[in-house]
Amino acid sequence: MRILIADDDPDFRGLASRAMRREFEGAAITEIGDRAGLDAALAAPQGPDLLISDLSLNWIDGFSIFDEVRRAWPGCVAIMFTGTGDEEVAVRAIKAGFDDYVVKSPKQLRRLAAAARAALTRVETRRGLEENRDLLTQELYHRLHNNLQLVVGLIAFTARSIDEPVARRRLDDLGRRVQSLSLLQERLYRGGDFRRVDFPAFLGQLTEDLIALDGRGVATRRTLEPRMLPVDIAVPLALIANELITNALKHAVAGAEPLVIGVAFRSEADGAPVLEVADNGSGQQNSEAGSGLGGRLVQRLAQQIGGVVEVGSKDGGGRICRITVRNLARPG
Amino acid sequence: MSNHGAEPGQAGLRVLVVEDEFLIADYLVAVLEDAGHRIAGTAATAEEALAILGSGQAVDVVSLDVKLPGGLDGIDVAEWLRATAGPPFLFVTGSGDPAFRARCEAVQPLAILQKPIDPDRLLRVLAGVAAG
Secondary structure: OEEEEEOOOHHHHHHHHHHHHHHOOOOEEEEEOOHHHHHHHHHOOOOOOEEEEOOEOOOOEHHHHHHHHHHHOOOOEEEEEEOOOOHHHHHHHHHHOOOEEEEOOHHHHHHHHHHHHHHHHHHHHHHHHHHHHHHHHHHHHHHHHHHHHHHHHHHHHHHHOOOOHHHHHHHHHHHHHHHHHHHHHHHHHHHOOOOEEEHHHHHHHHHHHHHHHHOOOOEEEEEEOOOEEEHHHHHHHHHHHHHHHHHHHHHOOOOOOOOEEEEEEEEOOOOOEEEEEEEOOOOOOOOOOOOHHHHHHHHHHHHHOOEEEEEEEOOOOOEEEEEEEHHHOOOO | OOOOOOOOOOOOOEEEEEOOOHHHHHHHHHHHHHOOOEEEEEEOOHHHHHHHHHOOOOOOEEEEEOOOOOOOOHHHHHHHHHHOOOOOEEEEEOOOOHHHHHHHHHOOOOOEEEOOOOHHHHHHHHHHHHOO
């Protein structure tokens, strides 16, 4: 337990020190009466647990001391102990982040000790709750991913038990959809911000995974501009990307040229994100982003995020599919 | 070298699967067997895994779930494998906690695969082992 006591009046510093020593046995107390003293305290390798500061000192005010100490040690508990303040100062102190305010007088020393004890307990409780929250988040995350793994496993087992090839393929598609959502979920957690996700990083990973799953070693051309997307846009767009890339791989059959899948993510001039999946395949052009379950999913999910779907043929064979998310365009 | 020196046969690698969720273990086994690997054994706890590894059973690679019931976890098994120059191992984990990940990385696994795993990525890691 380390305590800083900042006050110009050495008698009061002494009184406060004694009160603190009585309350916190074995506490290391540093009295600060001038700039050099404060600088020495700030340069100490270990920060204080508690700061007790007067409001008006000849060389500084209590708010500045508080700012300097908190900047160095954000966790330090602080109490303003002053006789020159009024209600307004007390409110200002609490708003600035002091944990308590005690009117300075010899009779109030017992109150100062109690206030210090209470403030430290509060901070400890808060830290404990934060730790608990972190543990809980990790536990939930772990559970979620274990359960997603169970779902993927169950889908795979079911697929294996079905002889009919079309039904089996559909279940494999389902497994892939769950897997792509899991991949996004992982990005979300790893980014540390639960509201935004590094979408191009996800897209690069998804492309790699789907190409590997395809097994033909199809080449890719990736153009991924960095951008964080809000999660309510990222989830539907992730599922759309999964459908488009899977579809490109299914329908694209290599012709004279080796097969290349292009995956691009960029922003329009007005800020609208654009997802583009292209292939140069010569296979039957299912120019439906609209028929079949995959196509329906793309249309519905695009609708949800204000996405405009464009499907076109490329010169020299192949197909390009573009989703422009108008919901994220700047109003012009 | 303990017991992983033998060349894997045509039938692929002999994999020890350590995973406490039985269905997930079954899934991993199915993925591995489909790809032509063999299962050296399955263990639901670190203690079971260590018993198999200590029994002289031939194991080419170990797939380790990190969080396991009981006193020891997957990282403990990994440390034992490192200390005894045992077969190489990879982690399959549901945890994304960065501190936890750092602990996993410290024991130098072949890979850390996030659940739900991409079966292909698992197989690619094993292909790397088979290639030496």
